[in-house]
Amino acid sequence: MKKNNKPQKVRAISIEKILNAAQDEFILQGYKGATVQSIADSAGLPKANVLYYFKNKENIYHAVLEQTLNMWDEGIGDIEAHDGPKVAIEKFIRAKVAMSFNNPKASKIYAMEIIQGAQHLKDFARTYQRQWVREKAKIFKCWIDNGEMKQVDPVSLIFLIWSTTQHYADFDSQILTIMNRADYEDDDIEHVTNFLTDFILRGCGLKQ
Amino acid sequence: MKKNNKPQKVRAISIEKILNAAQDEFILQGYKGATVQSIADSAGLPKANVLYYFKNKENIYHAVLEQTLNMWDEGIGDIEAHDGPKVAIEKFIRAKVAMSFNNPKASKIYAMEIIQGAQHLKDFARTYQRQWVREKAKIFKCWIDNGEMKQVDPVSLIFLIWSTTQHYADFDSQILTIMNRADYEDDDIEHVTNFLTDFILRGCGLKQ
């Protein structure tokens, strides 16, 4: 049935199935709690096939993490000097909220890694993220010096935007339970984006 | 040596040692990854003693969670109508930041539970927290209707304060790495409290 049907395609499909299943299992059970068997079951493949594609559990986890970091990278949005503070911050918040609602699993994997000490992500933070934060902080400093926005600690501001936007992905179960809802709806992205944009721009002295 | 030295005291001390060790292990290794042996080693007790006091691993975890929820309850601070919005919000932020910096482990255990689907905390959220949020939202609504603060969605505001304050506990490894620091210092509590209080009060239209 499935034989000789574009051999590379089977491989690609299996790998994607495995990575999706692994993401779910690692979130729900943790690294140690997720078993190769449970990942295989969730992917609808025999355990041996999973180990055929990835050799061992650690490799699966690394692949999931790599996927996650790529999403972080793409979803981070950007803060560009020529936009001016108001437009730049709005763009940035919009990108982060969209990423939270569209890729909550990536956000959760990432959050658990950090909470558990960031063993696998220390290098990423030490090089890439530290550099990114410093660059963007410089842009904020320029805007502040030019009187384009209020005197607000840029690094704290970046952490505030990260935490408020990611919260909707990482803590979705708490938020939904408290609001007595089963799932997020399309409106929620807009509502959250508008609330955060308004509130944060006001905090930066960029609105009324 | 240790024998007949206030038998109840030995029990209390052992239990506290075990709970502290368990907290560390559950954070670093997850529920499944933390073994009774590793908890015992970290507590400086033989494995059998740990199981003598708690019977099984799940009971240890429940005890850690209970401790965590008690801290959440004590550390939540309060929002009281008679304080007026400015003082009430400032008190609330101060309490949450203090709790984050003083009990980062409790915050992390709590965060991991929520991220993993809040299996053990759904009831807590459904009853206690939902009620708490609704009560406090009502107080905010009064203030807004009386023109004491800007029209800001109260529930979103509570989530924003939770996320920004907890972030410093849960994501400490990322924050410290990015800022190229080894540990938080005493000044940091003050700095973060001041930044968040200023910023959030401004967001609520309660400052310049």
Place this chain on the structure above:
DNA sequence: GTCTATATGCTGATAGAC
């Protein structure tokens, strides 16, 4: 209360038939 020894079950990983 403290600790050793052990039973039982599950997990990661491999070997090898198809």
Place this chain on the structure above:
DNA sequence: GTCTATCAGCATATAGAC
């Protein structure tokens, strides 16, 4: 490439000596 069978190792939990 796919899948079955299997092994060696480890984890929980208990039994029972001290």
